[in-house]
Amino acid sequence: MSRYAINSLLYHLKKDPDLRARFIEDPRAAIADADLTDAERVAFIAGDMRKINELGGYLHLVMSIPKIGTHGGH
Amino acid sequence: MGRIVFGGAMSHVLDPEYYQAACGDLGRQKVIEAMDAIARMGDRLVERKPDALIVVADDHMNAFSFNCVPALCVRIGKKVQRMTQDNAEAFDKVLDHMANEYVLHEDLANSILEQGVVSGFDLALSWEAPVDHAFLSPVNTLLGPRAIPSLVPIFVNAFIAPQPTARRCFQFGQHIAQVVSKSPWAVGMIATGGLSHFPELLLSRVGETDTAFDRKLIHWMERGEHEPLLDLTADELHKTGSHEFLNWMVLLGAITPARADVRYFGELPRINLAAVEWRL
Numbered sequence: 001m002s003r004y005a006i007n008s009l010l011y012h013l014k015k016d017p018d019l020r021a022r023f024i025e026d027p028r029a030a031i032a033d034a035d036l037t038d039a040e041r042v043a044f045i046a047g048d049m050r051k052i053n054e055l056g057g058y059l060h061l062v063m064s065i066p067k068i069g070t071h072g073g074h
Numbered sequence: 075m076g077r078i079v080f081g082g083a084m085s086h087v088l089d090p091e092y093y094q095a096a097c098g099d100l101g102r103q104k105v106i107e108a109m110d111a112i113a114r115m116g117d118r119l120v121e122r123k124p125d126a127l128i129v130v131a132d133d134h135m136n137a138f139s140f141n142c143v144p145a146l147c148v149r150i151g152k153k154v155q156r157m158t159q160d161n162a163e164a165f166d167k168v169l170d171h172m173a174n175e176y177v178l179h180e181d182l183a184n185s186i187l188e189q190g191v192v193s194g195f196d197l198a199l200s201w202e203a204p205v206d207h208a209f210l211s212p213v214n215t216l217l218g219p220r221a222i223p224s225l226v227p228i229f230v231n232a233f234i235a236p237q238p239t240a241r242r243c244f245q246f247g248q249h250i251a252q253v254v255s256k257s258p259w260a261v262g263m264i265a266t267g268g269l270s271h272f273p274e275l276l277l278s279r280v281g282e283t284d285t286a287f288d289r290k291l292i293h294w295m296e297r298g299e300h301e302p303l304l305d306l307t308a309d310e311l312h313k314t315g316s317h318e319f320l321n322w323m324v325l326l327g328a329i330t331p332a333r334a335d336v337r338y339f340g341e342l343p344r345i346n347l348a349a350v351e352w353r354l
Contacts, residue, residue: 004140011139017160050277058233059275060134066161070277071096 003056010061076257079122081352086266089168104340111338116216124262126179131208132232144198149227179224247327265325267318271345295334
């Protein structure tokens with residue numbers, strides 16, 4: 001688990017609209033250079049925020065990335 | 075001689091639209107009730123004519139990313155800006171209608187910082203960190219259209235392990251009280267966040283709270299019995315979703331042994347909303 005790499009990517013997806021737009025367009029290409037494990041990469045490409053959170057992604061980031069984040073139920 | 079003239083703590087996403095989306099009509103109703111109670115607390119804050127308002131809150135990876143996460147950080151300088159976020163969603167969206175810039179009480183912030191370091195608190199400082207909803211939602215709800223006193227934002231690392239201990243946060247609050255007592259200022263102080271929500275910071279547990287734990291915390295605060303709170307562990311806070319109670323521990327250190335009055339407590343699936351005020 002590379003906690004730093006996951007959260008650094010989440011942070012930049014939140015704060016960098018250009019990266020976010022490229023990620024929405026083609027997630028695999030947008031994160032090609034990110035230092036992620038295979039499981040992390042699969043979760044990002046699938047947009048599986050629950051899995052990203054379980055792998056160490058910080059909750060408030062996975063909940064608040066515009067157009068990508070999940071707000072959770074309740 | 076200076077004095078802390080107001081002490082309060084409250085939840086910090088104070089937005090009917092957020093709770094409507096998260097919890098439906100009941101969420102909207104309860105957060106409006108909480109906001110009304112907090113606005114009445116603001117009436118009492120204003121009556122006491124504070125020269126400054128210390129706001130103890132946590133960052134949500136908006137000011138401090140993974141380049142640096144300070145345990146305790148004093149925001150110094152002359153002004154602070156609110157966090158900006160394009161296409162803001164969820165709790166970030168509450169900031170959209172708020173003023174962009176707020177005046178800081180530079181002398182009080184510097185005093186807390188400088189005297190803190192001399193006293194053994196290895197405090198971080200920042201001239202540039204913006205403040206997010208954790209600071210500005212309570213401040214704007216307390217004061218509404220009224221003038222906002224000069225602020226002293228203090229960041230506590232509530233979320234990124236290893237966090238400062240509950241005991242250390244309390245001790246830092248005691249330090250703040252000493253600084254204020256030696257100053258010429260009347261100071262209001264609030265802590266924000268909570269009560270229990272987002273246990274273990276897991277998305278799969280969003281929607282769970284720990285009301286029994288919250289009521290235990292309230293029990294001690296109402297009685298001014300703060301000693302048991304010093305032994306709260308990081309594990310307890312994490313498992314119960316009480317990470318942000320560390321902010322409250324700083325306030326408790328500053329006003330101990332004052333007793334608390336609960337102005338609002340409202341259970342929701344997502345969070346237990348609370349507003350508490352101390353008898354000073």
